[in-house]
Amino acid sequence: MTIKIHGDPGSGSLRRVTTAARLMSVGIERVNVDLFKGESHTPEFLTLNPHGLTPVMVDGDVVLYEASAINLYLAEKAGSDLLGRTPRERYEILQWMFWSGEQWRVFSTLTFDERIVKRLLGKPEDTGVVALAARKIREAAAVLDARLADRPFVVGDRLTLADLDIAAPFSQSERTRVPFGEFPNLVAWQRRLLDTVPAWAETRKEVDDRIEGVLVAAGISP
Numbered sequence: 047m048t049i050k051i052h053g054d055p056g057s058g059s060l061r062r063v064t065t066a067a068r069l070m071s072v073g074i075e076r077v078n079v080d081l082f083k084g085e086s087h088t089p090e091f092l093t094l095n096p097h098g099l100t101p102v103m104v105d106g107d108v109v110l111y112e113a114s115a116i117n118l119y120l121a122e123k124a125g126s127d128l129l130g131r132t133p134r135e136r137y138e139i140l141q142w143m144f145w146s147g148e149q150w151r152v153f154s155t156l157t158f159d160e161r162i163v164k165r166l167l168g169k170p171e172d173t174g175v176v177a178l179a180a181r182k183i184r185e186a187a188a189v190l191d192a193r194l195a196d197r198p199f200v201v202g203d204r205l206t207l208a209d210l211d212i213a214a215p216f217s218q219s220e221r222t223r224v225p226f227g228e229f230p231n232l233v234a235w236q237r238r239l240l241d242t243v244p245a246w247a248e249t250r251k252e253v254d255d256r257i258e259g260v261l262v263a264a265g266i267s268p
């Protein structure tokens with residue numbers, strides 16, 4: 047039975063899952079959900095995720111939302127070391143995955159909603175929200191930048207699921223103009239991922255093509 051992954055190709059959260067699946071050689075069947083047409087808020091989709099958010103995984107009778115949970119599920123199924131080689135490493139990876147959800151990604155998502163989604167809706171961005179998000183991003187980025195000062199990846203000396211979770215906001219950062227560029231170790235780490243993890247570079251193109259297509263169709267220059 048194939049593992050179905052529902053999502054929009056423009057989504058940085060879907061990218062975390064599609065990249066991990068490629069890295070682990072887990073076969074997935076993509077089910078397209080057009081977020082810009084509200085397809086994640088249909089009554090049918092809400093039975094999969096009542097929040098109307100993607101990605102969602104369906105593997106037989108197992109339905110999971112939250113990309114991190116999906117990646118943990120796929121990694122266990124594949125016996126992948128992206129989830130750590132030792133219990134200690136695994137807990138460190140989990141720490142950074144939870145950190146990413148609590149301290150990191152949400153502020154980039156807020157900025158995307160203000161700067162991209164509102165623009166598509168013809169509404170002005172809320173500058174207070176953008177400023178708050180930028181302050182929180184800078185606080186967290188300073189921690190991450192220090193962490194990456196003397197190591198190539200977030201945990202250990204190789205890519206893990208922690209990197210994928212934390213790297214996801216880079217999928218939109220040139221469009222959202224979040225202040226990642228002020229943190230040199232962060233920028234160098236992102237470059238390293240693109241240069242040494244082909245799956246990360248390949249999935250970037252998919253996100254860019256999709257979002258740029260949506261913006262151009264709406265008459266907005268990307």
Ligand SMILES: N[C@@H](CCC(=O)N[C@@H](CS)C(=O)NCC(=O)O)C(=O)O
Pocket residue numbers: 057058059060081086098099100101111112113114155
């Ligand atoms: N915490 C969730 C975030 C999911 C999320 O924000 N998904 C966005 C796309 S990146 C979405 O589906 N948005 C649809 C909407 O807001 O209507 C995860 O990690 O999976």
